[in-house]
Structures are given as C-alpha cells and as structure tokens.
Amino acid sequence: MAPHPAPLRPLALTSAALTSVALLLSGCAAGAEPGDPTGSADDTAAEGPAVVATTTWQGAFATAAGAEDVTVIVPADVQHAPEYEPSPSDLAAVAEADYVLYSPFEPFARQITDAAGGDAETVEVDLDNAPETISAEVTRLGELFGTAEAAEGWLEDFDEERRRIAEELAGQxxxxxxxxxxxxxxxxxxxxxxxxxxxxxxxxxxxxxxxxxxxxxxxxxxxxxxxxxxxxxxxxxxxxxxxxxxxxxxxxxxxxxxxxxxxxxxxxxxxxxxxxxxxxxxxxx
The missing domain is CATH 3.40.50.1980 (Nitrogenase molybdenum iron protein domain)
Structure with a gap:
C-alpha cells in the first residue's frame, strides 16, 4: 500500500516556468548531434527505455525491473516527496523520457509531463516495500520495458536476500x-x-x-x-x-x-x- 498523505492542491505551473522549459529544450536541441539527443557524440546510451521516476522509490522499482536509463526527479534528501515542486530542468527531463513513473499521491506527476510536452507514457506505481508488492510491480514493469528476464533474475536474488535478512532478525x-x-x-x-x-x-x-x-x-x-x-x-x-x-x-x-x-x-x-x-x-x- 502506498503512503497516502493528505492530498495537495495541483501544482500551478506559471508561464515563466513554461518559458524556462522551452528555453531548456531548445538549448538541448541546438547542441545535439543528429541521432545523439544528449548533445554528446561520445556518450553511450544505456540499453532499454529512458525512464523518469518522480522519486527514488519508483526509481528503485524501475532499476529492479531492468531499466538502465533512470532519472529521478525528487532528490533523495527530500523528506516528504509530495511537497516537492518541480523545476524547469525537471520538466525538461520528462520531455526526453519514454516512461514517467509516478504515484497518485504526487499531484505534480501528470502536470510535469503535460508541461514538458513530451510523448512519455505515464505509469502509476503501487508503492509498498512488502515483498508481494515489489514482486508484482517489478514483474509488471519488466514486461512493460521489455526487460522481463532481467526483472525475473533480480526478483530471484531479492527473495534470497530477503529470506536471509528475515532469518538473521529472527535469530535476534x-x-x-x-x-x-x-x-x-x-x-x-x-x-x-x-x-x-x-x-x-x-x-x-x-x-x-x-x-x-x-x-x-x-x-x-x-x-x-x-x-x-x-x-x-x-x-x-x-x-x-x-x-x-x-x-x-x-x-x-x-x-x-x-x-x-x-x-x-x-x-x-x-x-x-x-x-x-x-x-x-x-x-x-
């Protein structure tokens, strides 16, 4: 079960913020070589889809599912993620994504996709660290990303580690x-x-x-x-x-x-x- 704090009002994106996004996107496009959206011909793109996760929680699920190109919007040191207000650079990152992972208690998730004007597919993720939820979500994301084999391998390792940790705690x-x-x-x-x-x-x-x-x-x-x-x-x-x-x-x-x-x-x-x-x-x- 995901953490459901009191709903926050939807993020109001100002015209200034949208203008900043447009400038960021045009700047990225101007510096990129054909076929190299990052602007660096020497960079080797990670295999699989480009994933933007609103927090490290969704990002961890995506990584477990086999995604290699994962960008996280909310910094790890933000204690209460739903209160985070995305910056123009956050919105620009979404424009380059294939998938945006979010949870329904994060009111900014769909707004950042719409504001950036990208073609990313938004995917709602059930956030709970219970093993059954992790298994279901990692399997689902692996199938969505085309990385089902990697997701299955990760889950096997996770189950082994989880059992080890539980046994060690029971011994204490x-x-x-x-x-x-x-x-x-x-x-x-x-x-x-x-x-x-x-x-x-x-x-x-x-x-x-x-x-x-x-x-x-x-x-x-x-x-x-x-x-x-x-x-x-x-x-x-x-x-x-x-x-x-x-x-x-x-x-x-x-x-x-x-x-x-x-x-x-x-x-x-x-x-x-x-x-x-x-x-x-x-x-x-």
Missing part, C-alpha cells in the same frame, strides 16, 4: 520469541520482515489521545513508525522502543540496501538500543 528476537509490536500502516512490511507479532496498526491520520491509549493497551515491545510521516514519539509513556522505518531508497536506487538499512535499525532495537532512522550505511530515505 529478545528472549527467543517473536516480539509484540504495533506499526504505522505503511511500516507494516518492516514489522513482518522482523517476524514480529503485529498486534495493532495505526495511521495514516494523526493519532489522537484515544488512539495512543489503545496502542498502549496492546502492550507492544516495539513501535514501527513511518519516518516520512512521523509526528514524533508514538508512545511517550511506554517502555516500547520505537523503530524509524525508512521507505524511500537512497540515490543508489537499491531495494536490498533499503532492507538492510531497516534491518540494522530493527536489530539495534532488539538489542535494546534505538538507532537513528536511516543509520547503517544507507541514504536518508
């Missing part, structure tokens, strides 16, 4: 038993990876006093919180350790590395320590 359960946990609805995949007994979920709406009381009554040992929609400590009067779940991959667009990052935070919590979200050798998202 406190007292050797699956711990009780609550999770924000878009962080449940991490609780499942940890093998936790998920006793309650919450969100995506802000928690009220009665919600907090209900979660506390469940007596969890751990809280799996979505760092991208976090309002702070979920159970401040509880001994439960909070685990900040990172959903967006880093600039490397590596979903396995994202799993490793979250596994590090989970293992630290199992050992009685709270790690900073994203700690463990990966990006901020």
């Amino acid at each position: 359960w406190p007292d050797g038993e699956a711990p009780r946990a609550v999770a924000q609805v878009y962080a449940t995949w991490a609780a499942e990876l940890a093998g936790a007994e998920l006793v309650e979920t919450y969100g995506p709406e802000q928690l009220g006093a009665s919600d907090v009381a209900g979660l506390a009554e469940a007596e969890p040992a751990f809280v799996f919180e979505n760092t991208h929609m976090s309002a702070g400590r979920v159970l401040p009067d509880s001994d439960a350790l909070q685990i900040g779940v990172v959903n967006y991959p880093g600039e490397d667009l590596d979903l396995v590395a994202l799993y490793e990052t979250n596994a590090h935070a989970i293992a630290e919590a199992f050992a009685g320590r709270e790690a900073e979200p994203g700690a463990g050798g990966h990006g901020d998202h």
Whole structure:
C-alpha cells in the first residue's frame, strides 16, 4: 500500500516556468548531434527505455525491473516527496523520457509531463516495500520495458536476500520469541520482515489521545513508525522502543540496501538500543 498523505492542491505551473522549459529544450536541441539527443557524440546510451521516476522509490522499482536509463526527479534528501515542486530542468527531463513513473499521491506527476510536452507514457506505481508488492510491480514493469528476464533474475536474488535478512532478525528476537509490536500502516512490511507479532496498526491520520491509549493497551515491545510521516514519539509513556522505518531508497536506487538499512535499525532495537532512522550505511530515505 502506498503512503497516502493528505492530498495537495495541483501544482500551478506559471508561464515563466513554461518559458524556462522551452528555453531548456531548445538549448538541448541546438547542441545535439543528429541521432545523439544528449548533445554528446561520445556518450553511450544505456540499453532499454529512458525512464523518469518522480522519486527514488519508483526509481528503485524501475532499476529492479531492468531499466538502465533512470532519472529521478525528487532528490533523495527530500523528506516528504509530495511537497516537492518541480523545476524547469525537471520538466525538461520528462520531455526526453519514454516512461514517467509516478504515484497518485504526487499531484505534480501528470502536470510535469503535460508541461514538458513530451510523448512519455505515464505509469502509476503501487508503492509498498512488502515483498508481494515489489514482486508484482517489478514483474509488471519488466514486461512493460521489455526487460522481463532481467526483472525475473533480480526478483530471484531479492527473495534470497530477503529470506536471509528475515532469518538473521529472527535469530535476534529478545528472549527467543517473536516480539509484540504495533506499526504505522505503511511500516507494516518492516514489522513482518522482523517476524514480529503485529498486534495493532495505526495511521495514516494523526493519532489522537484515544488512539495512543489503545496502542498502549496492546502492550507492544516495539513501535514501527513511518519516518516520512512521523509526528514524533508514538508512545511517550511506554517502555516500547520505537523503530524509524525508512521507505524511500537512497540515490543508489537499491531495494536490498533499503532492507538492510531497516534491518540494522530493527536489530539495534532488539538489542535494546534505538538507532537513528536511516543509520547503517544507507541514504536518508
């Protein structure tokens, strides 16, 4: 399930922004050699379609599916991607794409395609790091891109790595038993990876006093919180350790590395320590 923050108003693209896009596009065209849209005859184009992804999350799915030419619009260090406002250079990148990957909670996605005037096909992606969603979306994108074989190979490696990580975390359960946990609805995949007994979920709406009381009554040992929609400590009067779940991959667009990052935070919590979200050798998202 994709993270669905409150809808934002559609991006209003000003005439000045559109003019800037036109200048960028005309400048690119003027400097390009015939048959070389990048303007550099020495560059070797990546095989497969040119893909523009609105965030690193869609970009990671595209890379897993076998796409080699992937451009990401929203920088990896932007904490809340739906609030990002595309620049003229972002719009210009879309004009050169074969596919633009977006999610429905990003109100700017279709606007940037229309404003750039490109012929890119827009593709809605279901964003969830649960293995079944990753498998379905990577398979679908591989078929769309014509890279189905590469997608299948990646999924085989991913399944092996996921099982390894889950087994290692199970070996670190406190007292050797699956711990009780609550999770924000878009962080449940991490609780499942940890093998936790998920006793309650919450969100995506802000928690009220009665919600907090209900979660506390469940007596969890751990809280799996979505760092991208976090309002702070979920159970401040509880001994439960909070685990900040990172959903967006880093600039490397590596979903396995994202799993490793979250596994590090989970293992630290199992050992009685709270790690900073994203700690463990990966990006901020």
